Amino acid sequence: MGLPDEPRNHMSKITKEINKISIAVISISGRLVFYALVAVLLFTGVRRGYEFGHSIFYSPGMEEAPGTDKTVTLKGDESVSDVGKLLEKAGLIRDDLAFSIQAQCYGYEVQKGTFTLNTSLSSKEIIGRLGEKTDGEEES
Secondary structure (H helix, E strand, O other): OHHHHHHHHHHHHHHHHHHHHHHHHHHHHHHHHHHHHHHHHHHHHHHHHHHHHHHHHOOOOOOOOOOOEEEEEEOOOOOHHHHHHHHHHOOOOOOHHHHHHHHHHOOOOOOOEEEEEEOOOOHHHHHHHHOOOOOOOOEO
16 A cells, blocks of 8 residues: 555656746746836936936037027026926927026026027037027127
8 A cells, every 4th residue: 555655656756846947947037127117217217317427517509500590589487397398499400408408507697689509519508598688689
């Protein structure tokens, strides 16, 4: 009577070992996939963060000199964010959010007036020109 139970126990041990190995392989595979996903997300986040930070502190003109002149009229009651959106729509800057942050860093306050700006100007230069008092005259 002892003989028939031994092959069953032996098969049971082999099945348990196979299950343990399968679980270990699946667990390791799951961890590898998770770590790969985290690495991709970190890389993407760091890259985008760098690009955004770079656009805040170094924002060249949209075109090489001589560029294209564009006229922008401000009523003086727009927010800095509104000005950024207007400039982006006019093709003078690349990113209105980066412009808004730059404007805050440089202490820009919206001035009423008509401004002629060139697409070769950097965001910093545009902020400087938009910040000049115009007394109703056109800036160049």
